[in-house]
Amino acid sequence: MQLVASGLRAPWAVDLAPDGRLFVTERPGRVRIVQLGAGGGLRPDPWATVPASTSIDGEKGLLGITLDPDFSQNGFVYLYYTYVAPNGATRNKVVRMRDQSGRGSEETIVFDGILGNNDHDGGRLKFGPDGKLYVTTGDAENGDNAQSPSALAGKILRLNKDGSIPADNPTPGSPVWSLGHRNVQGLAWHPDTRALYETEHGPSNLFPDCCNDEVNLIVPGGNYGWPTVRGAPGDPRFRDPLIDSGRVETWAPSGATFAAKAGPLRGSFLFATLRGQHLHRVVFGPDGRTVLFQEKLLANQYGRLRDVFEIASGEFLVLTSNRDGRGVPAADDDRVLLVTLR
Helix, strand or coil: CEEEECCCCCEEEEEECCCCEEEEEECCCEEEEEECCCCCEECCCCCEECCCCCCCCCCCCEEEEEECCCHHHHCEEEEEEEEECCCCCEEEEEEEEEEECCEEEEEEEEEEEEECCCCCCCCCEEECCCCCEEEECECCCCHHHHHCCCCCCCEEEEECCCCCCCCCCCCCCCCEEEECCCEEEEEEECCCCCCEEEEECCCECCCCCECCCEEEEECCCCECCCCCCCCCCCCCCCCCCCEECCCCCCCCEEEEEECCCCCCCCCCEEEEECCCCCEEEEEECCCCCCEEEEEEECCCCCCCEEEEEECCCCCEEEEECCCCCCCCCCCCCCCEEEECCC
């Protein structure tokens, strides 16, 4: 393990620019830059600051970030953050900013009106291999939202770059790609099949109403059952998770990736865990559904882990999340770690 940067404040998500700049969101509303390589580290001034609504121990704020697939040409950076609407309601929006002279400018709203809450606030943004923008939303602490086709909460959304709705979405005129989700925190596409997988928080109540954190294979228009069912009940109305944490153990899974570079780990699904305080590795069979093997890596070494990102060398950047009001921070938290997995 190598320390890449320290001193971040409740970081949430990362994405890497072609020039070696790592863009990192901090939940209080700052986008920070970590320069990778010799002489790099955390730059002192934010790339941008947005008026995110946050709380000490909640889940809302500046959350997801993703760079445009054509970032080298257009400099576009997309963000997901929580704000307070004029009527006092909590909402989330997706905005686009432009990288100009090393700073963020020209904030433009791409998509707005997503129900928000102090918890279950979603927030993951990623471009898929189809060039579409995928957005995860939480159920805003109201499970009925997840089953309502018209509500944006408790969903995975699929948008064009400009926020318009793709013509081939499951329901014409709707951004909803899948529904029945409690709080999706990770998205990743298999490097060969391009199938979409997600990680999702289950409830953190006491037994027997705990825990059932999930990994799901996402199909267009699929309904994943929350809050009607959880775990893998085999109900034909809904799609069961590929794995879940059961009724005793809580992972609180967060950011996810597939190992895509050549080597023994290629095809492994990796996701960071918060309460679980480990990096979880899953190996699927050729059908993409059967779980052949799973293991816990980095267990109880660095506290809460928020995101994981593979770089060109086949190594992984891991983001800690111990200064988010729920962790026990070390003196140099929060950190970006460079991890080599064998």
